[in-house]
Structures are given as C-alpha cells and as structure tokens.
Amino acid sequence: MNTWLIAATALVFAMAPCGIACFRGTPIDRMVGLEMAGILTSLILLLLAQGFGNPNFYDLGLTMSLLAFGGGLVFVRFLERWL
Numbered sequence: 001m002n003t004w005l006i007a008a009t010a011l012v013f014a015m016a017p018c019g020i021a022c023f024r025g026t027p028i029d030r031m032v033g034l035e036m037a038g039i040l041t042s043l044i045l046l047l048l049a050q051g052f053g054n055p056n057f058y059d060l061g062l063t064m065s066l067l068a069f070g071g072g073l074v075f076v077r078f079l080e081r082w083l
Contacts, residue, residue, distance in 0.1 A: 004051030011044050027079050034075060038068025 018040065021033030042065040049057035 002051055004047050008044050008047035008051060011040050011047065015040050027082065031072065031075055031079060035068065035072045038064070038071065042068060 015037055018033045018037040021029050022037065025033070042061050045061035045064055046058065049055065049061060
C-alpha cells in the first residue's frame with residue numbers, strides 16, 4: 001500500500017460528514033453536502049488512479065468532476081422553487 005492509496009482511504013472517511021449533511025439539514029446544507037461529496041469523489045478517483053499507477057483511470061476522476069458540477073446545477077434549479 002502506498003501513500004496515494006492511504007490518502008484515498010482517508011478521504012473516504014471524510015465523506016461521512018457530507019452524508020450526514022445530505023440526509024439532515026436544510027436544503028442549502030444538503031446542496032453543500034452534495035457538492036462536497038462530488039469534490040471528494042473526484043479526488044478519491046484521481047488518487048486511486050495515481051496509486052494503482054494506471055493513467056487510463058484519470059478519465060474517471062475528471063468525468064466525475066464534470067458530472068458533480070452538473071448535478072449541483074440541476075439540484076439548485078429544483079431548489080430555487082422553494083427558496
């Protein structure tokens with residue numbers, strides 16, 4: 001196990017507060033938790049690609065970052081109805 005995989009494991013545990021924020025809290029807190037989880041997921045995928053030494057997996061992390069941003073925009077679009 002190398003340093004990259006240890007860092008990815010640490011970030012997996014850092015997603016617990018994001019999950020709590022997504023399940024409990026106001027709609028704004030849920031949106032922040034969703035965006036933070038998307039950022040952490042992108043970082044975890046990039047760290048795993050580096051840790052396993054396979055540059056083909058970098059596309060997964062970069063794609064996840066674009067999808068997380070788009071998902072946040074969709075969530076905000078539906079959220080503006082109630083704010």
